[in-house]
Amino acid sequence: MADVNLTLRESKAPAGQAGTAAMPGKAPFRFPAGLGGALPALVLVTLFFVVPVVALLLRSVTEPEPGLQNYATLFGDGTYARIFLNTFLVASVVTAVTIVVAFPVAWMLAIMPPALGSIVFGVIILSMWTNLLTRTYAWMVLLQRTGVINRTLISLGIIDEPLPLINNLTGVTIGMVYIMLPFMILPLVGTLRAIDPMTLRAAALCGASPFAAFRRILLPLSLPGVAAGGLMVFVMSLGYFVTPALLGGTSNMMLAEMIAQMIQSLLNWGLGSAAAFVLLAVTMALYALQLRLVGARRVGGGA
Numbered sequence: 001m002a003d004v005n006l007t008l009r010e011s012k013a014p015a016g017q018a019g020t021a022a023m024p025g026k027a028p029f030r031f032p033a034g035l036g037g038a039l040p041a042l043v044l045v046t047l048f049f050v051v052p053v054v055a056l057l058l059r060s061v062t063e064p065e066p067g068l069q070n071y072a073t074l075f076g077d078g079t080y081a082r083i084f085l086n087t088f089l090v091a092s093v094v095t096a097v098t099i100v101v102a103f104p105v106a107w108m109l110a111i112m113p114p115a116l117g118s119i120v121f122g123v124i125i126l127s128m129w130t131n132l133l134t135r136t137y138a139w140m141v142l143l144q145r146t147g148v149i150n151r152t153l154i155s156l157g158i159i160d161e162p163l164p165l166i167n168n169l170t171g172v173t174i175g176m177v178y179i180m181l182p183f184m185i186l187p188l189v190g191t192l193r194a195i196d197p198m199t200l201r202a203a204a205l206c207g208a209s210p211f212a213a214f215r216r217i218l219l220p221l222s223l224p225g226v227a228a229g230g231l232m233v234f235v236m237s238l239g240y241f242v243t244p245a246l247l248g249g250t251s252n253m254m255l256a257e258m259i260a261q262m263i264q265s266l267l268n269w270g271l272g273s274a275a276a277f278v279l280l281a282v283t284m285a286l287y288a289l290q291l292r293l294v295g296a297r298r299v300g301g302g303a
Helices: 002-022 034-062 069-076 078-111 114-129 132-143 148-155 169-193 197-205 210-238 242-247 255-265 269-302
Strands: none
Touching (some): 034 269, 078 114, 078 169, 078 210, 078 255, 114 169, 132 169, 132 242, 210 269, 242 255, 255 269
């Protein structure tokens, strides 16, 4: 009986294989491996990123005539050098203030109960969905000489005359810090939530003061989040246009305002393209530096 069953199986197997081979059918779809799978993404990056950057670079060295005179004007003229300096000054101040304000907020979100944390986190995200121009005009109303802030300070007897909070560096810093806070809080919350709370408890049990635990444990462990958020805020601040244009004065012009004025009002595409390319080059250099420093720190910490 066993021999008969074995014979039947052997006789059926080739027939089944032959029938399967004879049946016409479509092969399952598979993504192409290697460079072919990344081809659509490479095409999109080339069309929407590489081509515009190359066109920008060509305009900066060909208009109004071929040469590097646009870059010589940017770096040789004192007016443009002052705009560059003011741009980096504003971006640095905004980044520093944003880190100082965002860190306690992110720590609060990391340690509070999940239900309450979700509500606070939703409020922070909701501020990002509000129109940027509307938020900037709201700060113009609040910061002006007859605004709510100055009236409140005068009524409390803290000041005798209205403070100049608009059309200067103070107004630009306040408005941009408010807008940049969510971009600093988001990476910080993820980093702080990944820190084991037992490390801080162990430091307290070993006699470390709260400041020592913050300086030697919490701050070093949160540096990747600080670096990521700080770089994002600094780079976005370098190219910001609306808030500095409305809250700042003519003496606080930033590079984005100058580029817009060069192209829209003066139709000087060569100089505007050169300024935009310099801004792009500085941004890429800062990003590469951040990857090198923070990446090396992560590798060293993991080892």
